[in-house]
Amino acid sequence: MxxxxxxxxxxxxxxxxxxxxxxxxxxxxxxxxxxxxxxxPDPRLDRLTALFEPKKHTPAxxxxxxxxxxxxxxxxxxxxxxxxxxxxxxxxxxxxxxxxxxxxxxEGSIDPARDLELMETEFLLADLAVAQRRIERLDALIPKTNRPEDRAERELMHKVVASLESEQPLREAEFTADERKALRGFAFLTAxxxxxxxxxxxxxxxxxxxxxxxxxxxxxxxxxxxxxxxxxxxxxxxxxxxxxxxxxxxxxxxxxxxxxxxxxxxxxxxxLGLISFFTVGKDECRAWTIREGTDARTAAGTIHTDLERGFIRAEVIEWDRLLEAGSLAAARERGWLRLEGRDYVVRDGDVLHVRHAS
Ligand SMILES: Nc1nc2c(ncn2[C@@H]2O[C@H](COP(=O)(O)OP(=O)(O)O)[C@@H](O)[C@H]2O)c(=O)[nH]1
Ligand SMILES: [Mg+2]
The missing domain is CATH 3.40.50.300 (P-loop containing nucleotide triphosphate hydrolases)
Structure with a gap:
């Protein structure tokens, strides 16, 4: 990222x-x-590190x-x-x-509001040029190929142009999830x-x-x-x-x-829509970066692809509950470790221990 x-x-x-x-x-x-x-910087990881005293401490x-x-x-x-x-x-x-x-x-004087407007205008114009160039290409292409997906893309580009011409950055315009996906490849700055x-x-x-x-x-x-x-x-x-x-x-x-x-x-x-989950132990306490909404199996894959492939379950506990318990063993004894399956959506601040088949 x-x-x-x-x-x-x-x-x-x-x-x-x-x-x-x-x-x-x-x-x-x-x-x-x-x-x-x-x-x-993550005070949660600092607290976990103080508890486990690992050899290694790895922030996101x-x-x-x-x-x-x-x-x-x-x-x-x-x-x-x-x-x-x-x-x-x-x-x-x-x-x-x-x-x-x-x-x-x-620009000769100190004026952040002016600079903001100036830069945003440049971004709008740069995106506009990209969209207009794409429309020109599609205009030339469509009579020859007549493909419905080209027509759909041209329609989308016209929507992009309309937004930019009304000085609305694309991040603030309304698009469907599919349209957003189609826009990604253009790497629009205002998106x-x-x-x-x-x-x-x-x-x-x-x-x-x-x-x-x-x-x-x-x-x-x-x-x-x-x-x-x-x-x-x-x-x-x-x-x-x-x-x-x-x-x-x-x-x-x-x-x-x-x-x-x-x-x-x-x-x-x-x-960036990022959150952290943690792994803890005597060797390392570490923060791992995932996108919000990531499932437990995919999250395990950020640690190691083997953990994703052989994923069985994840033992999960919130970071502050773990601190309260004092150790994973104590948390397990108290029944505070939840066993979650592959579709569990990992939350910011979860501590994960992945069980996997090797
Ligand atoms: N007085 C003051 N000068 C700064 C500050 N930040 C940067 N500068 C100075 O402004 C000049 C330009 O900074 P630089 O980081 O090279 O700007 P850039 O062109 O945006 O990369 C340098 O001489 C910096 O030392 C600040 O907060 N206060
Ligand atoms: Mg510079």
Whole structure:
């Protein structure tokens, strides 16, 4: 699962990517596409780890891709940056809200609401170009082949165009499940979940975690598959360099309850429709990533294909019940471990122990 960081130049994308992934980008490094992994902070896994004291502790991860900057007019061209965004499962749009006269904003002033509108317009235009090109092809093809599936696709593309022309992103348009499936192959940008990261100035700490309206981004309120996190990349950078104790003290001083970076990663995870289940033991406590709605057998397959193939049953317990019991054996004794079959829909926070035939 990948999230692409996008936005205008000098918004703080690379800075944010570097903190998210813990990978250093030396000042003056040449701009390039960078891919890196962030650990998903999860206090539930931390508590389980404290109980089991395993040799290994493995959190879930999300991959972030730092791509080159977008600019005004990008959507009307075949800009290669757009092609880099298409494979992503979601977009993180970084909006610059910090001022720095020494490092001017490419649009000449600080105005996150304008930048949001500008970028969304480019995405709409880019998708529109894709749909229109497809319609042209189908128009040429249909008289020759006369296939009903081509006609159906053309109808769908006209629906796409109508949505985009009325400035409605595809993620917010109404499509049937089959239509959504047919759209997937086109990798429309406005169909992807959108996480807006507002990069505040380091004096704007009172706005960290503020709702969109307080950031002048009321237009984002209540939109489906859109989330907003306000943070200061500079402050997160400083916090990342501190020891956990000092970081905690620094945050308390600023009145920040939870690290903004944690919230950003968690919002990414949620927006991607992902949940975690856990496996525990003396060797390893680990969080596994699945899509919401995944059955127990498929979930077992994320651990190992053998577990999926030979799946018999899963012993399941909620993470906090397991903590309460103190061990798997104690939970089993109390009858708290449920035996679930292959069709059981795994829930966020379940601890699974898979019984399988080898
Ligand atoms: N004052 C301030 N400067 C920042 C912040 N985030 C990034 N910058 C600076 O803005 C410039 C552009 O940042 P960069 O991450 O390269 O932006 P990108 O072009 O979007 O990748 C760099 O000089 C950063 O140090 C921030 O929160 N506050
Ligand atoms: Mg950059």
């Amino acid at each position: 990948e999230i692409a960081l996008c936005g205008l130049g000098r918004a703080g994308k690379t800075t944010l990517w570097s903190i998210l992934t813990g990978r250093e980008v030396p000042p003056g490094a040449k701009p390039e596409t960078r891919r890196g992994v962030a650990r998903v 991860t999300v991959t972030y891709v730092d791509v080159l900057a977008l600019e005004r007019g990008t959507g009307r061209t075949d800009n290669p940056v757009l092609a880099e965004l298409r494979p992503a499962d979601a977009l993180m749009l970084v909006l610059r809200a910090f001022d720095d006269p020494a490092d001017p904003h490419p 992807k979940p959108l996480l807006v990261a507002v990069n505040l100035g380091e004096d704007d700490t009172t706005k960290i975690g503020a709702p969109p309206a307080e950031l002048g981004l009321g237009a984002l309120e209540g939109r489906s598959q859109v989330d907003v996190v306000a943070l200061s990349a500079r402050i997160e950078e400083e916090i990342a360099a501190l020891s956990p104790e000092d970081a905690e003290a620094f945050r308390r001083e600023l009145g920040i309850a939870e690290p903004a970076l944690d919230r950003l990663i968690r919002a990414s995870y949620r927006l």
